[in-house]
Amino acid sequence: MIDDSTLTFEAHLESRAEAVEALLRQLLDQQHLLSGEIARPQQLLKAMRHGVLNGGKRLRPFLVLESARLFDGDPAAALRVAAALECVHCYSLIHDDLPSMDNDDLRRGQPTVHRAFDEATAILAGDSLLTFAFDIIADPATALDAKRRIDLVLELARAAGMGGMAGGQALDLEAATVVPDDDGIIRLQAMKTGALIRFGCEAGPILAGTPPSDRERLGEFGAAIGLAFQLADDMLDLTANTETMGKATGKDQSAGKATLVARHGIDWARRQLSGLVEQANALLEPYGESAERLKQAAGFVANRRN
Template sequence: MKTLDSTLFEDHLRQRAADMERLLSDLLDSTVRDDEIVRPNHLLAAMRHGTLNGGKRLRPFLVQESALLFGGDPEAASRVGAALECLHSYSLIHDDLPAMDDDDLRRGQPTVHKAFDEATAILAGDSLLTYAFDIITAPATKLAADRKVELVLALSRAAGLGGMAGGQALDLAAETTAPDEDGVITLQAMKTGALLRFACEAGAIIAGASEDDRKRLRRFGEIIGLAFQIADDVLDVTSDAATMGKATGKDADRGKATLVSRNGLDWAERRLDQLVTEAVELLQPYGEKAQVLVATARFVANRKS
């Protein structure tokens, strides 16, 4: 299968990220929406700090590209991607809190509780989480009501008790009781993988794709999620804070088990190659239409930050 040259792909990813940054800035402006009373300036500033701080915007990118694969509406896909990025940003704000991962740096900037205060950081996360579902269901997201319901249900499951939030709980527990390898895989599939899985499946939902296509993209998202986490664990060992824009080496300092700490860097390299192969095979039925997603799988596995 043909794929994009890596330079062309990264240019495309950067352009998408810049477009998403503008959309997020518009969504997080001071304009009061229908049925809102006021948008408090201090809280809004904290939400913007935790969201408009750069990043690759990989999750909304996957929503957009998966929707395009099936001819989905680009504007609706962008708004759903923005909703997902708001929810992802909430999770990072809360994960960085002293009671959780206790981080001072995120994407090279002070974390929200450092730039503001802990109470404001909690409220900023709460507000972004709620706003994600507002964005999906708002009239400006021009999708049929049944598709909006499917998206809300899928995102709720990916983000909640049996998904990301549950994964964070397992991650905290892992600091005192190390899980076995299956436990590590489950934890990471929930904490990191669930939102990436949703990002890919969401595109199929937006486009009204067949159940088989939806399952195929869901599985692609699961593979991407595992590859993302293994690559992240490799970077935690091999990179530095200046490159990553956040503290590195923290898993080792806390004695947390990861697939990389259990199996080594050579294993990680082989496993990432295997995951890319699986991802490419899943997309074979779509031919050249899937070349951006193929390039995404390779990018995720080989990223340096």
């Protein structure tokens, strides 16, 4: 991976995304080539590849890599954890796009998995990417001691499960009939969107074996930028177009979904985003210039345009 301090933040983000994409491609190619007692249905592998090898900013993996770099964590192990997190994220997108959920036809500018294949294959592709994530971390090829791998598996499972992303999705579905108050919306978004982002920030201290205070501080940083990410996303749903976003926009408004932006307005949301970036940056102050890229990530999340 490129590690040149003269690069722009966007160039760093792109280089990390390319490294993660290359590893995901390699890992899935290995699955394709494996033979023997266990059959690996090729149609399922194609659907998995369609769902995960389709570009994207790879922000969550970037957070893993940069939080690990901040604490001198092993780069190769961090890259595998980053790839695992992206598998979980892409599984969630595949399932979120299904007709029984958000019913979307477009993701990252291409047909969603259930449109490119079929609903049953999309469900299985999501299931397979979710379980593959834990395969990647638990594999001895992720060269960490057993305790650190167990800790990463545990925290990723919690971030992805009922108390995290999946639970947040359930609350989001409930919100279609029982409109939450502001605290309910924040709790929903902290689970549905924020939990995986928070894990991405906590993963670095975990795999580097630093004191619990580092993990707590990076977790708070992740919580702040997770909320900022969702606020920015809700703003874009109201203001951006499908071509820019690579997915349908305006759906939340059409469905009457409760969001903080819809409730309080764009100007309010911009003020909140500015405050969240300040909060995120303040949390990183003890780490000095070493945390500069993570600070830039907070600004990028708050000001993104797609």
